[in-house]
Amino acid sequence: MNKLSNKLSNESFPKTIDVLNSSPVYDASSKKDKINLIRKLLKEKDAKIIAHYYTHADVQEVAEITGGNVSDSLEMAKFGANQSSKMLIVAGVRFMGETAKILNPEKKILMPTLEAECSLDLNCPAPELLEFSKKYPDRQIVVYANTSAEVKAMADWVVTSSIAVKLIEHLNKKNIKAIWAPDKHLGRYINDKTNADMKLWNASCIVHEEFKASSLMELMKANKDAAVLVHPESPKDVIDLADVVGSTSQLISACKNLPNKKMIVATDNRIFYKMQKAAPDKILIEAPTGGNGATCISCAHCPWMAMNNLDNLIETLVQEKNEIFIEEETRKKAFISTNKMIDFAKTL
Ligand code: SF4
Numbered sequence: 001m002n003k004l005s006n007k008l009s010n011e012s013f014p015k016t017i018d019v020l021n022s023s024p025v026y027d028a029s030s031k032k033d034k035i036n037l038i039r040k041l042l043k044e045k046d047a048k049i050i051a052h053y054y055t056h057a058d059v060q061e062v063a064e065i066t067g068g069n070v071s072d073s074l075e076m077a078k079f080g081a082n083q084s085s086k087m088l089i090v091a092g093v094r095f096m097g098e099t100a101k102i103l104n105p106e107k108k109i110l111m112p113t114l115e116a117e118c119s120l121d122l123n124c125p126a127p128e129l130l131e132f133s134k135k136y137p138d139r140q141i142v143v144y145a146n147t148s149a150e151v152k153a154m155a156d157w158v159v160t161s162s163i164a165v166k167l168i169e170h171l172n173k174k175n176i177k178a179i180w181a182p183d184k185h186l187g188r189y190i191n192d193k194t195n196a197d198m199k200l201w202n203a204s205c206i207v208h209e210e211f212k213a214s215s216l217m218e219l220m221k222a223n224k225d226a227a228v229l230v231h232p233e234s235p236k237d238v239i240d241l242a243d244v245v246g247s248t249s250q251l252i253s254a255c256k257n258l259p260n261k262k263m264i265v266a267t268d269n270r271i272f273y274k275m276q277k278a279a280p281d282k283i284l285i286e287a288p289t290g291g292n293g294a295t296c297i298s299c300a301h302c303p304w305m306a307m308n309n310l311d312n313l314i315e316t317l318v319q320e321k322n323e324i325f326i327e328e329e330t331r332k333k334a335f336i337s338t339n340k341m342i343d344f345a346k347t348l
Contacts, residue, residue: 004345005291006043006136007157010014010297013119013303014221014303014304015204015297015298015299015303016297016298016299016301016302016303016317017299018206018303019306019307020301021308023051023056023306023309024309024310024311025109026058026302026310029229030332031058031310033300033321034310034311034314035058035061035062035065037173037314037315038062038066038310038314038317039062039065039066039319041314041318042066042089042317045086045087045088045320046085046086046087047061047085047086047087047092047231047317047319048067048068048069048083048087048088048089049063049068049069049088049089049090049313050063050068050069050076050079050080050088050089050091050092050096050100051063051068051070051090051091051092051308052071052072052073052076052091052092052093052096052249052305053065053070053071053248053249053252053268053270053271053273053274053302053307054074054268054270054271054302054305054331055091055092055270055305056090056270056308056309057270057273057328058309058310059091059112059308059309059310059313060270060273060274062065062310062313063091066322068089070274072121072160072161072162072247072248072249073096073160073161074145074147074163074247074249074341074342075097075158075164075213075249076090076092076096076099077099077103077145077338077341077342078098078099078342078345080099080103080104080107081103081104081273081342083104083107085106085107085156087107087108087109087110087320088100088104088107088108088109088110088319089110089111089112089316090109090110090111090324091111091112091307091308091313092111092116092305093116093117093118093121093302093304093305094111094114094116094117094118094121094324095118095145095146095147095148096145097110097114097130097143097324098110098148098149098152098324098326098334099152100324101149101324101325101326101331102152102326102331102334102335102338103335103338103339103342105328107154108320108323109323110175110316110317110321110322110323111316111321111322111324112308112309112312112313112315112316112322113307113308113312113322114205114322115300115304115307116304116305116307116308116317117304118146118205118302118304119203119204119205119206119207120144120146120147120183120203120222121146121147121148121151121182122180122203123148123182123203123204124143124151124181124203124214125148125149125151125184126148126150126151126153126154126202129141129143129151129181129182129201130154130258131288132179132181132201133154133179133197136177136179136199136275138177139176139177139178139179139199140156140157140165140176140177140178140179141154141155141156141157141170141178141179141181142155142156142157142158142159142164142168142171142178142179142180143155143157143158143159143180143181143182143249144158144159144160144164144181144182144183144186145158145160145338145341146182146205147182147185147328149326149331149334150330150334151181151182152333152337152338153330153331153332153333153334153337154333156340157171157337157340157341157344158334158337158340158341159341159344160242160247161186161233161246161247161343161346162231162246162247162249162250162326163247163341163345163348164186164190164232164346165193165194166348167341167344168180168190168194168196168198169194169196170344171195171196172177172194172195172196172197173340174338177197177198177199178196178197178198178199179199179201180195180198180199180200180201180225181200181201181203182201182202182203183201183203183204183205183231183233184201184202184203184204184232184238185204185205185208185209185232185235185239186202186232186233187200187201188200188232188236189232189236189239189245190232192236195282201216204343205233206297206298206302206303207233207267207268207298207300207301207302208214208231208233208234208235208266208267209233209234209235210223210289210297210298210299210300211230211234211235211238211287211288211289211300212238212288213235213237213238213240213241213316214243214315215288216228216238216264216287216288217241218288219264219285219287219288220241220264221313222241223262223264223285225260225261225262226238226262226264226285227244227254227258227262227264228241228242228243228261228263228264228266228287229242229243229246229251229255229263229264229265229269230242230244230266231245231246231247231248231251231266231267232245232246232247232253234266234267238266238287242266243258245259248267248271249252249277249306251265251267251271252271252274252275252278253278255275255278255279255282255284256278256282260296261281261282261283262282262283262284262285263279263282263283263284263285264285264286264287265284265286265287266287267300268298268300268301268302268305269286269300270302270305272284273306280335282338286300287300300317306328306346
């Protein structure tokens, strides 16, 4: 793995607890008023909300009931590309807003906040990836969707966790070797599954990295009948304990389809909103993030995803602020690798 990345230490990142402490809290009546206002504004502006599973339940709810979309990165990208509305409000983190702009240059793309980053994106700057890739000129660059438009522009392929294994298998069959960036845990997981020749970038998700195998084993002992669902951005020793490893959408399906009544879930706990809707009879248990060495920056909830709320959604719609702009040359290049992902996903 390279030594260039991980320049930003965990101390540089916001803590979920601080973000949540400064976030607005609504009673039932003010929440209803805010949702009604958002509905009215969306109609006036010809806009739709696209929200990620990791945002607050209020944000997911308003996206759902106003004809928007709540999903994972791949489905968010596909939904945005299929909309006729003039404006998309992307409630998630910055790379998701950029992906919407890459695929929809004619649409106005706004975000409730432009401060919502991602540790994977921040720890994979385009100039460093370029330098790294020069060492391996015979390899194709495959990047996770959690990257900037500049990184996507230099990549041969963009993928999400839902199709990453399939894409690397596809390249491997053609004897195409890959550089994988930025998530080292997902890269290693794909490598274990495919045995493909890959050079891995060294970055991680601050949320999934906090799950702890030792305390998970304790929890499993206390809940022997539970299935363990794990996102592949988690460390290997956590993945090794999983009954199902998959993207957010795949974990929601597993929760619904597995016979177990209890689920121990190792991903951002805001997924519980959709998981519980998909499987109302299931008991959902958070996988532990504590234990020796735990920094608990996230405590199983992404601090950047936590920055989205009903208030900044309203402000964004009223003021049409926080627009995403991408330099056109970069956007065109990033469109090629991102659109290849959507086309590849259609073949599966
Ligand atoms: S949960 Fe992890 S991968 Fe997702 S946006 Fe937050 S830091 Fe990035």
